[in-house]
Structure formats: C-alpha cells, structure tokens
Amino acid sequence: MAAPILEVEDLGVEFLTDHGWVRVVDGVSFSVGEGETLGLVGESGSGKTVTSLSVMQLIPVPPGRISGGSIRFAGRELVGMSEPQLEDIRGDDIAMVFQESMTSLNPAFTIGEQICEVVRRHRGCSRREARDRAVEVLELVQIPDPRSRLGAFPHEFSGGMRQRAAIAMALACDPKVLIADEPTTALDVTVQAQVLDLLRSLQERFGMAILFVTHNLGVVADLCDRVAVMYAGRIVETATVFDLFESPQHPYTEGLLQAMPQLGERGKRLAAIPGTPPMPWQMPTGCRFHPRCPYAETACTEQDIPLRALAGDRHVRCRRVEELTLEGAQ
Amino acid sequence: MTAPLLSVRDLAVTFHLRGGLLRPTRHLKAVNGVSFDIAPGETLAVVGESGSGKSTMARAVMRLVEPSAGSIHLDGDDITALRGEPLRRIRPKLQMVFQDPYSSLDPSMIIADVVGEPLTVHGVATGADRDVRVQALLEQVGLGRYHMNRYPYEFSGGQRQRIAIARAIALQPKLLVLDEAVSALDVSTQNQILNLLEDLRRELGIAYLFISHDLGVVEHIADRVAVTYLGRIVEEGPTERIFAKPAHPYTEALLSAVPIPNPRVQRSRRRIVLPGDVPSPLAPPPGCPFHTRCPHVMDVCKTVMPAHTPMAGGGSAACYLHDPQATEDSRCAS
Numbered sequence: 001m002a003a004p005i006l007e008v009e010d011l012g013v014e015f016l017t018d019h020g021w022v023r024v025v026d027g028v029s030f031s032v033g034e035g036e037t038l039g040l041v042g043e044s045g046s047g048k049t050v051t052s053l054s055v056m057q058l059i060p061v062p063p064g065r066i067s068g069g070s071i072r073f074a075g076r077e078l079v080g081m082s083e084p085q086l087e088d089i090r091g092d093d094i095a096m097v098f099q100e101s102m103t104s105l106n107p108a109f110t111i112g113e114q115i116c117e118v119v120r121r122h123r124g125c126s127r128r129e130a131r132d133r134a135v136e137v138l139e140l141v142q143i144p145d146p147r148s149r150l151g152a153f154p155h156e157f158s159g160g161m162r163q164r165a166a167i168a169m170a171l172a173c174d175p176k177v178l179i180a181d182e183p184t185t186a187l188d189v190t191v192q193a194q195v196l197d198l199l200r201s202l203q204e205r206f207g208m209a210i211l212f213v214t215h216n217l218g219v220v221a222d223l224c225d226r227v228a229v230m231y232a233g234r235i236v237e238t239a240t241v242f243d244l245f246e247s248p249q250h251p252y253t254e255g256l257l258q259a260m261p262q263l264g265e266r267g268k269r270l271a272a273i274p275g276t277p278p279m280p281w282q283m284p285t286g287c288r289f290h291p292r293c294p295y296a297e298t299a300c301t302e303q304d305i306p307l308r309a310l311a312g313d314r315h316v317r318c319r320r321v322e323e324l325t326l327e328g329a330q
Numbered sequence: 331m332t333a334p335l336l337s338v339r340d341l342a343v344t345f346h347l348r349g350g351l352l353r354p355t356r357h358l359k360a361v362n363g364v365s366f367d368i369a370p371g372e373t374l375a376v377v378g379e380s381g382s383g384k385s386t387m388a389r390a391v392m393r394l395v396e397p398s399a400g401s402i403h404l405d406g407d408d409i410t411a412l413r414g415e416p417l418r419r420i421r422p423k424l425q426m427v428f429q430d431p432y433s434s435l436d437p438s439m440i441i442a443d444v445v446g447e448p449l450t451v452h453g454v455a456t457g458a459d460r461d462v463r464v465q466a467l468l469e470q471v472g473l474g475r476y477h478m479n480r481y482p483y484e485f486s487g488g489q490r491q492r493i494a495i496a497r498a499i500a501l502q503p504k505l506l507v508l509d510e511a512v513s514a515l516d517v518s519t520q521n522q523i524l525n526l527l528e529d530l531r532r533e534l535g536i537a538y539l540f541i542s543h544d545l546g547v548v549e550h551i552a553d554r555v556a557v558t559y560l561g562r563i564v565e566e567g568p569t570e571r572i573f574a575k576p577a578h579p580y581t582e583a584l585l586s587a588v589p590i591p592n593p594r595v596q597r598s599r600r601r602i603v604l605p606g607d608v609p610s611p612l613a614p615p616p617g618c619p620f621h622t623r624c625p626h627v628m629d630v631c632k633t634v635m636p637a638h639t640p641m642a643g644g645g646s647a648a649c650y651l652h653d654p655q656a657t658e659d660s661r662c663a664s
Contacts, residue, residue: 043516158607159380188379188543190604193587197603215516218546218589221596241593259517260591261524261546270525270550273518276486329592 004031005209006055006094006177011069013050016062019281023067025050026233029307032177035207039224039241041256043215045277047233052181052213056096057086073177092122095170099182101162105154105169111138112150115169122173137168141198160191164198174206181213196223217260221245221329229253232278232288235307239314245329249316251293254326287318295324333406334367335537336391336505341365341400343383343390347612358611360386362561363400370504371531373538375548375569377584378558381611387558388509388541392426393417405504422452422501429510431490435482441468441493442478448500467496470533471526488519492526499530509541524551545588549573554645557581560611560619562635567645577647580620618649626651 013025025047032038042048053059055071057078071078073094078086090096098104106114115134119125125133131150138146141164154162163183170178180199184192200223203210212224220227220241228238229252237250248254258271275292278284287305290296300319307317318324343361361383368374378384389395391402393409401410409420425448428434435444446464449455455463465475471492482490491511498506508527512520524547530536542548548555549569556566557578565578576582583602590596604623609615615622621631630650638646639653 043518160607188608189545189587190379190583191607193589193601193603196589216589217517217591218596221591221593222589245591245593256517257591259521261521261550269528270521272521272525274522276488276519277516 003034005034005074006211007031007070007072008051008055009070009072011051011054011071012067013047013054013059013064014067015064017281021067022280024233024280025054027307028069028230028233028235030228030235030238032209032211034176034209035203036226037203037210037212037224039220039227040211040213040230041215041217041220041227042230043277045232045280046230048213048215048230049181051230052096052179052211055179055211056090056094057081058096088122091118091170091175092173093175094177094179095173095175096179096181097163097166097170097183099185101159101166101186102154104166105162107154110151110153111157111165112152115150115165115172118169118172133172134168137172138165140171140202141165141168143168160187160194163187163191163195167195167198167202171202171206175208177209177211179211179213182215183212184219185214185216192219199223217245217256217329229256232283233280234288234317235315236289236317237315240312243312243314247328248326249310249314249321249324250289250318251295251324251326252289254328255292257329258327260329295320332369334403335370335372335405336368336539337401337403338367338391339365339401339403341387341390341402342398343386343395344398356612359561359614360611361390361397362614364558364561364563365400366556366563366566368505368537368539371535371537372554373531373540373552375540375542375552375555376558377542377545377548377555379543379584379608381560381608382558383561383611384541384543384558385509388426388507388539391539392424392507422448423504424507425498425501425503425505426507426509427491427494427498427511429513431487431494431514432482434494435490437482440479440481441473444482444493445496445500448497452501454501463500464496467500468493470499470530471496472522486519487515488522491515491523495523495526495530499534499536502534503536505537505539507539507541510543511540512547513542513544520547527551545585557584560608560614562619562648564618564620564649565645565647567641567643567647571641571643571645575641575643577641577645577652578620578649579624579626579651581647583623583625 009029011025011028012023014021014023028051040048054066066079112134116130119130119133134150135146143149143164157165184195224241226240227244228235231252237253248257255273273292284291286301286303290300305317305319307315309315341361341364345358345360347356347358349355376384376387390397397410404424442464445467446460449460449463468477473492512523540551552569555569555572556563559580565581576585583604586602606623609622617633618631618636621627628650636648636650636653638648640646
C-alpha cells in the first residue's frame, strides 16, 4: 500500500436518540493510501455513511458527536480542528460527492456559480480565472459545450449530467482525497458505467485517493483496490479487492458474496442471510453478527471480538478465522 | 403455449402536461405501442432504465392509469375500458405489490386489518373467519399470528414487504404485478423475498409481471424478459436467450453495464459504455428511439421505427441489424 493520506483510527460516533446516546460507529479504523481507492461496504444502517461524513466533520452536532478516535489527513488531526481550518480543507484537499446530486447542488444557483464559488474560496483567484477553471473541470467530466453550460441551473441537467457536474465541482481544487458516498446508486446502469469509467480515468490522471462508500459489490469489484466491510457500526473485515472476493475471512462477507444473484443460476435458491441487522440501541453481546451467523458458537456470544491482523495486510473480526474455510465469489 | 392469462396489444399511455399562458400543452408518450403476453404461472420481467415506461406499463395493466390506445385482456376478458363495478369484480384476479413498503401500508391500521381488508371488501370472509385466513396468509409469507395486532412501524422493510405480499395474495390472484418490489431492500433481505416469491409461485401458480431495473434479480426470477427503452419494447424473449445472446444493441449495452461482483471477471470483460443520456420522453427521437446512442446506427434507424423480427432461440428484437432487408439496403447505400 502507498503511504497513507487518510488515516482513521478507533473512530466512535454517537447520536442522541429516544434510547439515549447510541453509538452507531464503534472503533472503526482504516487508512487510504495515496492514489488508492478504498471501498467502504455495508448494508443500510451499518454506519458507512456516518463514517464518511465524520471524515469531513459533517456530522450534525447535535444530535451527533464524535465520541472518540482520530482522523488524520496527511498527518494533520481533523478531530477537534476549528471550523475555519476545516473549511480550508473541505472542497480543497478533501472533496465529497453525494448520492443525490439534486440535493447536493443548490437549485437556486447556476452550475458555473457553484463551481466558481469553490475555486474562489480556496484559490482566491479572479472571477475570470475561476470561470476558466470551471470550464476546464466540466470538460474533464465530459459535459458537452461546457462554456455555454456554466449558466445552466441544476434542474436543466439530466441525472447523469448532474452527477458529473457534482464530480467536476469536487475536482475543481485538485483534491488529494475524494469521498464518494453512493455516487452511482441513484443512476441508471448505463450512466453508472459512464461515471465509474470517469472516476477511474480521473484517478489515473490526477492520482487522488478515493473513499468509495457503497452497498453494491459489483461496483466494488469494478473500481476498488481495497475493501473494508462494515456491519452494525464496526469493520468486520478489510482486504484487497481480489483477496476479499476470492477468499473472504468473515462469515458476513461470505454471506454478502453468496447473496449476490449469480449469472446463469436460474431456478437455484438464492442464499439469504437470515434475520435482519440489529438496531444500534440493542447490539448483541460478543460478535454483533452472531445471531445471524451460521458458524456461531457459544463463545462468540460472550466476549467482544477484536479486529485481528492477518498476513497480507488483511484484518478480520472473527474468533473462528483459523478453523473456517469460507466460500468466495463464483 | 396455452391461452395467455394476460394479453396486451399495442398499448399506449399518453400523459398530457398542461401548458401555461405561452406554453402549449405537451404530450408525453410514456408507453408507445407495446404488446406482450403472460401465460398462467409464468414470470415476465420488464426491465429498463428510468423513463423507459416500465412502471407506467404496470399501472396500465392494473388499470391505475388510463390507456390511450391498445387493449388489455385478462383471462379472456377485455379489461381495457372496464370501470366501476365490473372493474371491481376482476380486481381479485389482479393484484399489485409496490416498491416502497413504507408508503404502501396504512400506518394507522394493524396488520390483521391491512391483510384482511381485501377479504372484507370483496366479501370473502368476515369476523373470526377472516382472522383465521389472515393468520394462514401471514404464515404463508413467513410471519406469525403474534404479528396480527401490530402496526406497520414495528416491522423492518423486508417484513413490511412480506405483509404487502400477504395482502396481495389474499384473494388468490392469477396475476401479481410487482413494481420494483425488492429494490428498496438490502441484498440479504432481498433474497428472502425473492425466495418467498418463488415458493408462492410453485404453491399457488400465480403469474408475475415483474418490473425491475436489476438484471441480476431478473435473470434469477424470470421465465421471459422484455427490455424497454423510451416507452417501447425493443427486445423480448426467454431469459436464457436474452442473457446469453442479446440481439438488440441496447440489451447488449445494458447487460454489459451491470458490474459483475467478481473483480477478475469484471476487470477482464469487454464493456460497452454508451455515450450520453436517455433522451427526454417529451421529445423522443424519430425512428428507433435508441439510435442517438447506438454504436451500430444506420441511416434507416433515424427515420422509421424497426418492426420486431423473430430471433433464433425465441422472442424477437426491434432492430434493423436483424432485418435482412434493411442491412442489405444500407450496404448498397454505403
């Protein structure tokens, strides 16, 4: 792995709910190397989006709070940093692309105004220079006739074009880290393929690191170098994308891989993980996956299971890792 | 093939978007001349991207939107223009499950009433008799009697979809229309529901009209597939043939755009990345609706919509590449 540009260590995030302070992200650690794409994978409620928002310190406080841990960008601690300092980093060194480009772009301003605002805030350049930069990045994301599109409002763009414009805005200041939270989930598959290709080619050109949050294992297989799998607020496994798909080490990862409908298996019963993920205010004791795990033993229900390092830069949170042989993707 | 359970011919649905003082009324052809059949107990999947008209097609079959042309026959009866009481009488044969189980269940009703309501409305069962039936229905979808007096908010998304399915099968329908019925669910729960649908089909012989954008799911559940683009069916056929030998360039591109959850396979396959976006259904291009993005476009495609040509292996595709006359003409022209 390349030198880490983003390091998250023992991150805890809590929200105040009817059930009191509830920890939705618990002891999450991972790092993203320069130019690397890390996939953060999990089902709804696993804490993957809260984790990605925490990196940018975008958790709404209250009701949320970062209860512990450290987030370092290029060695600088982000947790506890003052708001003006954070604003210097957001959109400049670290940029973000969200799932819903309709809500992440301001409907009252033109695409050009929104991109220029970012450039002028961080570069302090003239309007003309900012406009030139906006045209440049819109061209990068293959918006046809970019100069004339600067005056368009978000609603005048199609879904795919809006997401490309949002990516252009994120790229405007050459970020070192791009955080992309389900950026293709709301798009049609043919448009998703375009956006994935675009992200790949932009990364090759500019070498930014990408933290890619998704529930879609197909997209992970397409784009990511390494993967961290989250379940019930914790990371249960990290590995390179090839290792993870070929030889998963955590039963939950195996369950996810087996649950993907496989090509050419019509009529065969689909593997399903029984039950549902736990609510964050009633986390099971011991391993949080044990109520749904086909390999669980009594000991799995008793003590907390640590994330253990294995050979080959892998980490797994399972006490039976040595005895189990799990099945990978077909 | 036995007589079809559902037979749709040249169906069109046009929405009229009211204009303003200086803006004329615009007409959106959401569904434009669509024909298909579903045999008893068969699953037909309709796939397509947003704006392809697949949901409108489902709603037209359900008679929730008015068709502007064409006909819909269910079980031999013409239901295209039925209204009021006659329409109500065929409703038990034809039921629907929606995408979002959070908005399709009345939050103020307990589950016994949610599932039992169709039985009451159609005078099938009341009182204790109804409760016995509801209990059996809940068991059929993997829920228990103890769920009967609870409210929808007490259930997870997957459980709610089970409840919606229990309600839909309460009247023993012959056709169940499922509009993105598993799209809102996580993979682990999604498969539980797909397995349930398979079980119900085997036990009850229900036919499914399965609307979906997820080709992985479709390949698993469907007997036949219809691929839609801008309000038209561009290709249809047996699932095996569609996935193994797609005939229409759009089907081919659609299949190749779905990322396969295996990095070695995914990174070594040839992919077709289509340029641009789906054109607006308010201003569909003339000729073949796909010609603006098609890698094989010919002159003839830009003027006249191709007819469906039968394909080896079953089904048909509406593309000049498979029309010997058109390819011959274009070769002469170039």
